[in-house]
Amino acid sequence: MKQQIKKSSIEWKEVVLSEFAKCLNGFAFKSEKFNDEKKGIPLIRIRNLFNGKSETYYSGEYVKEYLVNQGDFLIGMDGEFKIFEWKSEKALLNQRVSKLLFDKEKITPKYIFYLINQKLKEIEDKTPFVTVKHISSKQIESIKIPLPFRNGHPDLETQKQIVSILEKAEQLKEKRKQAIKLLDEYVKSVFNEMFGDPSINPKKWSIKTIQEVALDKKGSIRMGPFGSQLKKHELVTEGVKVLWIENIVGNKFNPGGTKYITEEKYEQLKGFTINKGNLLITMMGTIGRVEIVPDIGKAIISSHLLKIEVNNKICDPIYLKKIIMSPFVQNQFKDASHGAIMSGLNGGIIKSTKIPLPPLPLQQTFASIVEHVEKLKEKQNKSLQEIEQLFNALMQKAFNGELVK
Known part of the structure; x- marks a missing residue:
């Protein structure tokens, strides 16, 4: 039953998605026909929704209804429930991926694209799971959305106006993200210009180990305490901070999720103290993150x-930090960790890792450029957050039928 939400010059109604769109579930194509030699046509699996392209091809026969074209809207049925716009070349819809088919005389597809994610997130949050969450096409088609009507019919013009407003806000977000990405690329370019490719070392800098650029004292390179030295029941809600690998995300410091130990416990673990300016490296999980x-x-x-x-x-x-982030050092980490008795990195691997060492004044010039760029990125990130808040506010207004009168 349709439930009226709000009356205005436009009549807003809550409608079920199945009245205007259907889910086409992907086909279980035979894996023996899969290849990575670009024979046939690309195959879209859930993992491809996030990067927007597929390296896996299918060389067998297929029914045309499973073709996905640029601009089609897809939903992954496992894991994170989210809608994606396919922006790559024509491809095939594999199992556990669903394509939305719209009645375009009643609905603007991009309108659904913007409004449905919040509803999908609500379903995801309520879905129980053992390993991976699953959603069905029936659940998707049962989603209720606010839709503008005029003279008893879906109002396509108002839908398009809402899409136009949201698109402009999204374009602002993308411009900020692109600006941040360009700043990162600029730093990489400056690094290569000043120091050259570390794997080739064209400027013939001296080669040192990480051990040789650390302070010449015991414990200047040190892993954290063993589990027997710091047990879970010794963690408290205030006191001296304890940092974990979760505090280093994407080579950035993340202050969230901090745990603590008492001053008494700290006295036992003083040797693991960190100070401003020290480098931290993740030794397990995604190894080699550094901050x-x-x-x-x-x-x-x-x-x-x-x-x-x-x-x-x-x-x-x-x-x-930047040289450790480089493929030259990261590849050393990967090669050494594969040969280690225990998975992950260890102190010996870090100490023996080789790096080119340019003259200190040149390093410091580079560092000052990086610091300036980081300040610019901070401004861009703040602006991005404000735009995201605006976008979310606009989305909420659209859901409430308040964005267009």
């Missing part, structure tokens, strides 16, 4: 982090 410790007060590291106290007389921490 410089900001000013966070008294803190120690946990078992899957490693700290480096850098010798600032020969090596700038910002340069060391």
